[in-house]
Amino acid sequence: GEDVEQSLFLSVREGDSSVINCTYTDSSSTYLYWYKQEPGAGLQLLTYIFSNMDMKQDQRLTVLLNKKDKHLSLRIADTQTGDSAIYFCAEKGPSGGYNKLIFGAGTRLAVHP
Amino acid sequence: DAEITQSPRHKITETGRQVTLACHQTWNHNNMFWYRQDLGHGLRLIHYSYGVHDTNKGEVSDGYSVSRSNTEDLPLTLESAASSQTSVYFCASSGLANTFSTGELFFGEGSRLTVL
Numbered sequence: 673g674e675d676v677e678q679s680l681f682l683s684v685r686e687g688d689s690s691v692i693n694c695t696y697t698d699s700s701s702t703y704l705y706w707y708k709q710e711p712g713a714g715l716q717l718l719t720y721i722f723s724n725m726d727m728k729q730d731q732r733l734t735v736l737l738n739k740k741d742k743h744l745s746l747r748i749a750d751t752q753t754g755d756s757a758i759y760f761c762a763e764k765g766p767s768g769g770y771n772k773l774i775f776g777a778g779t780r781l782a783v784h785p
Numbered sequence: 786d787a788e789i790t791q792s793p794r795h796k797i798t799e800t801g802r803q804v805t806l807a808c809h810q811t812w813n814h815n816n817m818f819w820y821r822q823d824l825g826h827g828l829r830l831i832h833y834s835y836g837v838h839d840t841n842k843g844e845v846s847d848g849y850s851v852s853r854s855n856t857e858d859l860p861l862t863l864e865s866a867a868s869s870q871t872s873v874y875f876c877a878s879s880g881l882a883n884t885f886s887t888g889e890l891f892f893g894e895g896s897r898l899t900v901l
Contacts, residue, residue, distance in 0.1 A: 680825070703887045714875055714892035715828075722887075760827065764888075773890055775820075777827035 676776035690748040694761030701763040709758040787812040791893035804863040808876030817859040821872040866900045
């Protein structure tokens, strides 16, 4: 079945890099997403990667995809206090053009001075 | 600007009462979803709809129902609220994936429901 797993908590020092990891089980996933949730708010799409890509870079964000191991990671360079949030990994299910996303439990990133 | 709004943002109710959470989107999206968010479980899918008059059960649908009478709205009803349904509820919508879009989900701000 479909399942997405990620660690629940990560603490980093301001200015360091953060790496949030995720594993998924559905090898037919077409897109994998990273969403960010700030306190008291809904989720917002941070970045995504198409399943035929190995890496995607977008300013301070780098997404790495290892399809063989079904492992996805999000690296945030020069982490700032504004990056403190919950980060959700999600995979798009194998339902063609529709968007039934399966989410992980979320990783709470705490950035300290 | 197009948006997705939920109401109420906060609600306290008693066990056994019927509760309806509203979701309205102006994206003209065909797909709409309801998730609940609980500590340690992340987001779990309750119900979803791929268009008017279409509804489908998600992984935690027991005790919940939805109806889709138009494109813009997908209200979520708890027929007889239970304490286990205390949670934060998120509505989301998406269009079809195409050359210009991954078809990602757009989320509302959430509705915090407490069942006493």
